[in-house]
Amino acid sequence: MRFRRGLPLTATLSLTATLGLAVTLGLVATMILINPGTVGGQPRAESPEPDRTAADSAALDLFETCAGCHEDEASSFQRGPHSVLDRDGLAAFHGAVSGCTACHGDPTAHLDSGGEAGNIFAFGEGELANVKSAQCLTCHGDSHPGYFASRHAAAGLDCSSCHSMHSNDGVSRSLLKPTADGTGFPALGAHSGALGGASASCAECHTDVLAEFEFNERHRLQEGILDCSSCHDPHASSARWRLAGFKQQQCVDCHADKSGPFVFEHGAQKVEGCVACHQPHGSPNRHMLTFQSTAELCYSCHAGVPGFHTRFTADSGCTNCHSTIHGSNFDAAFLK
Numbered sequence: 001m002r003f004r005r006g007l008p009l010t011a012t013l014s015l016t017a018t019l020g021l022a023v024t025l026g027l028v029a030t031m032i033l034i035n036p037g038t039v040g041g042q043p044r045a046e047s048p049e050p051d052r053t054a055a056d057s058a059a060l061d062l063f064e065t066c067a068g069c070h071e072d073e074a075s076s077f078q079r080g081p082h083s084v085l086d087r088d089g090l091a092a093f094h095g096a097v098s099g100c101t102a103c104h105g106d107p108t109a110h111l112d113s114g115g116e117a118g119n120i121f122a123f124g125e126g127e128l129a130n131v132k133s134a135q136c137l138t139c140h141g142d143s144h145p146g147y148f149a150s151r152h153a154a155a156g157l158d159c160s161s162c163h164s165m166h167s168n169d170g171v172s173r174s175l176l177k178p179t180a181d182g183t184g185f186p187a188l189g190a191h192s193g194a195l196g197g198a199s200a201s202c203a204e205c206h207t208d209v210l211a212e213f214e215f216n217e218r219h220r221l222q223e224g225i226l227d228c229s230s231c232h233d234p235h236a237s238s239a240r241w242r243l244a245g246f247k248q249q250q251c252v253d254c255h256a257d258k259s260g261p262f263v264f265e266h267g268a269q270k271v272e273g274c275v276a277c278h279q280p281h282g283s284p285n286r287h288m289l290t291f292q293s294t295a296e297l298c299y300s301c302h303a304g305v306p307g308f309h310t311r312f313t314a315d316s317g318c319t320n321c322h323s324t325i326h327g328s329n330f331d332a333a334f335l336k
């Protein structure tokens with residue numbers, strides 16, 4: 001009830017019905033329904049509606065028309081972030097649309113038929129994924145420019161594969177879909193001490209990845225220290241994701257001490273990033289390394305080592321001497 005101040009939705013609707021669509025009463029209705037100055041249903045008579053345009057009023061009337069038949073959707077809409085689309089001035093922002101038609105498009109046929117299914121855009125199974133996503137990207141394209149080049153778009157996912165517009169209960173972080181097992185909404189974020197909202201959402205499909213967080217050596221995802229979206233942007237283009245520098249940036253945001261720049265950088269990192277040596281989700285090996293034996297890890301890239309190294313075995317701790325393995329400002333062989 002964020003924007004129908006002072007009146008519950010049902011009251012608003014019956015009031016609207018009583019007042020009808022009479023143009024002369026439109027201003028009064030608008031004041032009661034929207035005016036921030038309305039207190040407990042009592043409009044402050046002297047408070048005018050300075051910025052409302054004819055388009056805004058038309059949009060609001062249209063919204064009420066939809067709401068009259070679709071109370072549940074109107075209610076979820078008003079508890080979610082998109083309710084701003086129904087606020088002053090935003091009608092003008094995207095043409096004379098009501099909050100509903102911003103996503104559902106032209107309602108003429110639907111209204112003319114008195115509300116038949118199949119004649120208004122409804123993000124249905126039969127629609128192409130990219131057509132559905134494009135509907136959202138008319139507004140969210142600036143923040144998610146790479147979506148169509150992402151692995152998720154390529155796999156046929158659209159925005160509503162992960163986001164839910166009408167089943168949210170008003171608390172779901174970023175409108176994430178309820179989990180399939182019915183345990184509720186992935187509402188909790190990172191640092192909450194539980195599997196975070198984004199992680200719970202991702203885990204719906206990537207169960208194999210979630211299993212990697214079961215290893216002893218792992219990032220503490222289940223405890224909410226971080227979540228999948230600490231490292232991944234599910235909307236980002238896959239090209240960006242493949243770049244080593246980018247991959248590394250994800251890590252050094254938190255592990256700043258590994259970021260350098262060092263006078264002597266370890267070439268390993270430059271090509272594949274941190275994942276040249278670490279499994280980012282978790283691994284059975286200490287420090288989430290890709291090999292149990294450090295020597296085997298090093299020898300997987302280094303064929304030529306000084307002769308005295310022949311005495312070292314697979315169990316030798318190469319990092320006992322090469323202790324600044326992530327880079328050094330003093331020694332080219334990372335000995336200090």
Ligand code: HEC
Nearest residue numbers: 066070073074077082099100103122123160164165166167
């Ligand atoms: C931000 C975009 C968006 C807005 C705004 C929006 N919808 Fe929807 N609507 C969707 C999507 C996406 C679906 C498909 C189901 C889902 O993802 O929740 C949908 C589904 C529906 C359905 C079909 C539900 C079903 O069970 O099949 C109805 C009816 C509906 N919306 C009505 C409305 C009304 C009325 C409004 C305005 C109060 C509105 N929508 C505002 C995006 C939106």
Ligand code: HEC
Nearest residue numbers: 065066069100101104107114115116117118119120121122
């Ligand atoms: C006179 C009542 C009425 C009005 C007004 C109305 N609808 Fe509907 N709408 C319906 C009915 C009935 C259905 C079919 C529901 C069903 O079959 O489950 C429907 C279905 C829908 C669907 C799903 C269509 C589909 O193919 O699955 C959407 C989306 C929708 N309406 C959006 C809107 C929007 C947006 C508005 C306002 C512009 C609106 N409706 C106004 C009665 C109405």
Ligand code: HEC
Nearest residue numbers: 081082084094102103135136138139159160163173174175
């Ligand atoms: C007409 C423009 C418009 C369209 C179309 C639209 N949105 Fe939005 N969306 C907004 C605005 C405005 C906000 C509120 C932004 C804010 O509060 O900063 C928002 C908020 C959101 C949020 C919450 C953002 C947050 O910070 O938590 C999500 C998720 C979202 N939209 C997804 C979608 C999806 C999915 C669709 C398509 C089904 C869609 N939007 C269609 C304008 C739009």
Ligand code: HEC
Nearest residue numbers: 133136137140143147152157158159162174198201229234
């Ligand atoms: C694979 C799942 C997935 C798909 C597909 C997806 N999203 Fe998201 N989206 C998420 C998750 C998870 C978050 C929350 C990230 C977080 O909280 O750290 C999010 C956050 C958002 C937000 C709010 C925060 C932000 O990054 O701006 C918006 C807006 C949004 N998504 C819009 C969209 C739109 C538009 C589409 C379709 C073009 C889309 N999403 C497709 C999973 C998805």
Ligand code: HEC
Nearest residue numbers: 151152155157161162198201202204205206228229232234
């Ligand atoms: C609705 C199912 C679904 C959800 C939810 C989902 N994904 Fe995906 N994801 C896929 C599919 C399908 C692919 C493409 C096939 C593949 O590469 O495994 C994919 C691919 C990926 C890839 C690229 C894999 C590669 O090999 O390049 C990453 C990374 C990824 N997802 C991360 C995430 C994250 C992070 C989230 C949560 C924010 C998430 N996904 C949510 C289905 C999903």
Ligand code: HEC
Nearest residue numbers: 199202203206209210219226227228230231247275280281
């Ligand atoms: C600490 C950062 C981090 C976290 C947290 C993280 N990932 Fe990843 N993830 C990566 C990196 C880095 C790669 C690339 C690995 C490579 O290129 O060898 C990757 C690879 C992937 C891939 C493709 C390769 C594969 O293993 O299948 C998927 C899918 C994926 N992550 C999904 C997820 C999901 C889902 C979550 C949460 C449950 C998650 N990731 C959490 C950093 C992270």
Ligand code: HEC
Nearest residue numbers: 219220225226230231250251254274275278280286287288
């Ligand atoms: C959101 C912050 C964050 C990001 C991003 C992040 N980490 Fe971590 N990482 C942590 C925290 C916190 C720990 C401490 C382990 C714990 O107590 O959970 C950790 C632990 C580790 C460890 C184990 C340290 C040990 O003592 O065994 C390694 C290795 C590691 N991270 C590598 C990476 C790599 C590689 C990436 C990029 C793919 C990455 N991290 C991204 C926060 C992060």
Ligand code: HEC
Nearest residue numbers: 248251252255258266268269273274276277287294319325
């Ligand atoms: C050439 C292989 C290699 C690369 C590349 C690499 N690491 Fe490591 N990392 C190691 C080894 C080996 C250890 C164990 C050190 C030891 O035995 O004391 C380690 C330990 C760690 C630890 C835990 C111990 C500590 O010093 O805090 C973290 C955290 C870590 N690495 C993060 C990263 C990050 C972040 C990156 C990318 C910027 C990265 N590593 C790149 C080999 C590598």
Ligand code: HEC
Nearest residue numbers: 266267268276277294297298300301318322325332333334
């Ligand atoms: C993913 C491949 C890879 C792994 C694994 C790796 N390195 Fe390297 N290392 C490199 C590359 C590439 C260089 C730069 C070589 C050059 O510039 O000629 C390098 C450079 C070095 C150097 C500097 C001397 C030189 O040859 O230029 C030392 C010492 C070294 N690595 C030790 C180690 C140790 C010890 C380990 C195991 C903890 C290790 N490396 C693991 C790829 C790797």
Ligand code: HEC
Nearest residue numbers: 295298299302304305306309312316317318320321322333
């Ligand atoms: C007892 C200390 C010690 C241990 C243990 C050790 N190294 Fe070294 N390493 C050195 C010294 C000293 C050098 C020579 C540095 C120089 O020539 O400037 C060297 C040089 C190297 C170089 C080549 C550097 C160059 O400049 O070409 C590589 C690669 C290397 N070690 C890898 C390893 C690997 C792999 C292990 C584990 C199996 C290992 N080291 C264990 C002390 C050690």
